Amino acid sequence: MSSARPRKKTTPSATPADAAAPTNEPVDTGLLRTLVGYNARRASLSIIALFMERMAVYHLKVVDFSVLSLVAHNPGVTSRQLCATLNVLPPNMVGLIAALERRGLIERRPHPSDGRAMGVHLTPAGVELTAQAEQTAAQLEEDATARLTAAERKTLIRLLQKVYD
Amino acid sequence: MSSARPRKKTTPSATPADAAAPTNEPVDTGLLRTLVGYNARRASLSIIALFMERMAVYHLKVVDFSVLSLVAHNPGVTSRQLCATLNVLPPNMVGLIAALERRGLIERRPHPSDGRAMGVHLTPAGVELTAQAEQTAAQLEEDATARLTAAERKTLIRLLQKVYD
Numbered sequence: 613m614s615s616a617r618p619r620k621k622t623t624p625s626a627t628p629a630d631a632a633a634p635t636n637e638p639v640d641t642g643l644l645r646t647l648v649g650y651n652a653r654r655a656s657l658s659i660i661a662l663f664m665e666r667m668a669v670y671h672l673k674v675v676d677f678s679v680l681s682l683v684a685h686n687p688g689v690t691s692r693q694l695c696a697t698l699n700v701l702p703p704n705m706v707g708l709i710a711a712l713e714r715r716g717l718i719e720r721r722p723h724p725s726d727g728r729a730m731g732v733h734l735t736p737a738g739v740e741l742t743a744q745a746e747q748t749a750a751q752l753e754e755d756a757t758a759r760l761t762a763a764e765r766k767t768l769i770r771l772l773q774k775v776y777d
Numbered sequence: 778m779s780s781a782r783p784r785k786k787t788t789p790s791a792t793p794a795d796a797a798a799p800t801n802e803p804v805d806t807g808l809l810r811t812l813v814g815y816n817a818r819r820a821s822l823s824i825i826a827l828f829m830e831r832m833a834v835y836h837l838k839v840v841d842f843s844v845l846s847l848v849a850h851n852p853g854v855t856s857r858q859l860c861a862t863l864n865v866l867p868p869n870m871v872g873l874i875a876a877l878e879r880r881g882l883i884e885r886r887p888h889p890s891d892g893r894a895m896g897v898h899l900t901p902a903g904v905e906l907t908a909q910a911e912q913t914a915a916q917l918e919e920d921a922t923a924r925l926t927a928a929e930r931k932t933l934i935r936l937l938q939k940v941y942d
Contacts, residue, residue, distance in 0.1 A: 639847060639850075639851050639854060639858050639859075639861075639862045640847075640850045640851050641847065641850070641862065642846055642847070642849065642850030642851075643846055643850070643911050643914070643915070644843060644846055644847070645934075645938070646934070647914060647915075647918050648820070648824060648918055648921070648922050648925075648930060648933060648934060648937075649821065649824035649825065649828060649839075649914075649917075649918060649921065650843070651933075651934050651937035651938055651941075652817050652820045652821040652824065652937055653821045653825070653839070654864070654937070654938075654941045655813070655817045655937040655938075655940040655941045656814065656817040656818045656821045657864060657941075658940060658941040659813060659814035659817065659940070660814065660818070663814060674818070678809060678815070681807055681808055681809055682804060682805075682806065682807070682809070684807065685804075685805045685806070685807030685808070686804050686805050686807075689804060693804050694804075696804075697804045697806065699819070699822060746808050749808070749812060749814075750808070750812075753812050753813055753814060756813070756814065756940065757813050757940055759939050759940065760813075760936065760939055760940065764936055764939070765813060767932065767936065768813060768816075768933065768936040768937070768940075769810075769811070769813060769816050771925065771929055771932065771933040771936075772813075772816035772817055772819070772820040772933070773810070773816055773819075773820075774924050774925055774929070775820040775823060775824070775921065775922055775924070775925065775933075776816075776819045776820045776822075776823040
């Protein structure tokens, strides 16, 4: 059984030249494709690949976009709320917010009636960039899921939310 | 609008103590929840969290498990085929395979009729660990997707595959 499968002439220490010509021989994915986890990860990674390509112009990673979009829809949201919503650890969120602040996209302002609380807001530049990025995201979503009908897309989202909600 | 939302007393530089008491105030996720990409990522991360918890006993990360499972179902598979199947870059796969080899779970053997090609095989210890890990994976999948009916689970997997295949 171990020698039944024809193999390409390659070594495990593949060079970039090898990488440019990956084998097309199909592999039996066995158990993996029966797992929701594996399939959700593969679908997510395939959409993220397109996301990174199209969002490169804005210099936004997936989580940066999520933070900006949440702040746009929730002006004054706290760092803690962003952590809870996006499942990001507080120390990581501090760095994310600081980087977006340095870029002039968001600003933190004290709560009007509670000096100890800080809320995150978009700057005018942040509002503009987020609006453009949201349009790009909606378009790439459509492109990345072009094989789904509108009804299938709706069903897929509903079932995914049933898993994580 | 920026002060309409009540906020907890916290600062963006959240300490671990803050992290232990995340706010429960709901945030408007706006556009995000309408995106397949966002929902697939959230579902994937929620399953991966359980995966890491249950797989810690085997010292297997998600990608380690995927590699072992693929090798189990494709004895003699090449590094290049593993890269293509799992969307992993060749330099990263080299490290993954070397680490599993050092743990005595897999071994590389030359192709019987082509000395330049190397195939990846499970060792007897690898066969045993992979069988246990696959059982654990199947069980945690069921637990992580317990809110889905069998039919919904099947539909979800089919639609996810339609996105990335």
